[in-house]
Amino acid sequence: MALAACAQAPVQPPPAVPLAHNFRDIPAGWADANAQAPALPADWWTMYNDAQLNTLEQQLIANSPDLASALARYKQAQAATGVARSAQSPTLGMSLNGQRDRQSDLKPLRGSLATSPAEYSSGTLQFDLGYEVDLWGRVAKTVSAGEAQEKAAGADLAAARLSLQIQLADTLLALRGADADIKLLRETEQAYQRQADLVTRRHDGGSASGLDLARAENQVESTRSMLRQRQAQRSVQEHAIAALVGANAAGFTLEPASDAGFVTPPLPLGVPSQLLQRRPDISAAALRVAAASDQVGIARSALFPALTLGLTGGFQSSDFGRFAQASNMFWAVGPTLAVNLLDGGRRRAQIAGAEAQLDEAGAHYRSVVLTAFQQVEDQLTLLNNYDEASKFDHKAADAAGRALDLAKKRYDQGAASYLEVVTAQTAYLQSRRSELDLSTRYRQAGVQLVKAIGGGWQAG
Template sequence: EPDFGAITASTLHVPLDLSYEVDLWGRVRRGFESAQADAAASVAAFHNVSLTLQADVAQNYFALRALDAEIAVVNRTIALRTEQVGIVSNRFDSGLGTELDVARAGTELATAEAELATLRLRRVELENAIAILVGEAPADFRIEPATDGLGDGSAKTPVIPAGLPSDLLERRPDIAEAERQLAAENARIGIAKAAFFPVVRLTGSGGFLSADVESLFNWESRVWSIGPSLSLPLFAGGRNKAGLERARARYEESVARYRQRVLVAFGEVENALAGIHLLGEQAAAQERALQQARRARDLALEGFNVGITGYLDVIDADRAALQNQRASLQLEGQRFIATVQLIKTLGGGWEANPNDG
């Protein structure tokens, strides 16, 4: 019998495949638009978080400075009440006053000291909150008490121009995010529509083919092929139809979400403007009350010094003056906080963005 020996051969192949889709129906273009809009929405979401963080820091800072002003007032009150305790005690020792007056003066002094401790605790809490917001360890973070600002008239809230244009709301990151999400869903409708049409691709392959390594990368060992391919969605009609309906439903949902965010934005701006206006009126009335309370305190002290009024009248007038002064400082702090809130609701303020035009 003839002996047919086995013949073994091997080939080496280094392939390179390329594929290009002919975008006849806009599927690729709409896919790019969708991805681009999604990326822009993510950037807007980041800016929204950043704006919220900045507003929180500013609001906590102004609340802390309002507390600094209150602490300064209470410190001065403690110094005055310490003097009053000495005066009342001397009058009692001289037989001109009563022990009841001494006890009342001591009570008012201790009450002011207790209020000071409460204010200092609140300040520490706000300082720690700011530290956390800016990413610092509370133990290593310190904001020195202000010696001026709120309470002395040197700090002024920004003047808000009349007739703020509504297009300022377009700068709000949350609205920009919703608008980009809307654009992405609109592009996905185009992708879903393109799924009904055939996909045309130009496919090419090339490389090197050789029986031995030495000649694998020689120019004579090159091989290549190119040709079109066509895929038809013959049996995917129901799936494609459902995909299109889903894309349209998600688009309508995005439209509703965008409209809702715009309405919420208008409401927040109106609330912020009304709050600033009413806080201004309240602050003006509070300032008048403070002036009257200070006048009443001065009259009570004058009457007590000449023996016309009792020390109880002095205590009541002094307490009313302190309460009204602290209320004025709190309102001033609230006005700054409300202004920060308005800036936030407008997406960063009411000045024209130089990049807009």
């Protein structure tokens, strides 16, 4: 009993991480909603009421090769646990051998008067039953470590699924932002072309300079260049979505759709400590600390003898015709106690290695938890500030629009040069594009917050 106690490593809990009482930068109006909001469902994306997103997420779950790869890794972990559990049960083996033998005439101890024949037949049917008595808990620790690794692999699968789902939603929002930008650039191109046509007529009539015409043409061509670049970016985002849902990019298309109805609802944040149960990557890291702790116990148990109970029996005969007779039966039964007396420090080194792996697992757990807190705070900060910034962007775009109208009137009246119009046009386009871009980033921050708080995954 004393030796068994020495072999057991104490269970190592995950290391402590500093926790805050609540999140710092919660957007206005979220606190009351969070107090009563239920946990996110597994199909969290349905809260956005977006039919296209729903369809794509379902395709991802059914067809994603990355998700299928993560599932295969989880099944490997399940199989490994099954292998570890098998050591808790007795083993039974059977061997059947039949052969014809000839002995050498000069074989040692076989003289000319030897009674054994030079040639003979030999048949053996043998059963071997064995069972290792788990005196030091090695087998139990191996099973415990395997179960922890299996659960960690399940959490890894959940994390991979959530990450892919978030990546899909984020990319779809980026694509819709590109659609809105493309629409704006097309409208701007048409407006600039009409303005350039007007300047051309004035130039032909002698009331506009060549400098004004060149500036007008520059505006048109620059806008066309921005439009083509944005269309290329949109195509790349479409290809990325195709890969996520397991489709061939060459035959995959998404029609432009507005994200005006894609509203980020208040999400159930809870308190920071709940992340320890809600995020699959944190759960996986904690389980790997437990598995590493078990590995220390396994390494320590190698210092002590291994006790195996064995039973061997069967039939053996040189006459195949009378093989299965009671007189041909043999058996042997007894325990085996084996211990390694000298190994050059190998087992001590294995213990040190296992303890170092435990330290690594603990440090990784702390890193994952701290990163999780950072990610939640990052997205909350973005949501809070983007919401305020969008109001300023909207006002800036309105002001730029008024300035453009005034510049055009002043130019038509001859009170200003065309440079003033060009400057106002540039400012207005930049303001509108900034407004659209900020709207997209706000929605993406909401989706990333879903990932930061663990999505719809709950620790089992």
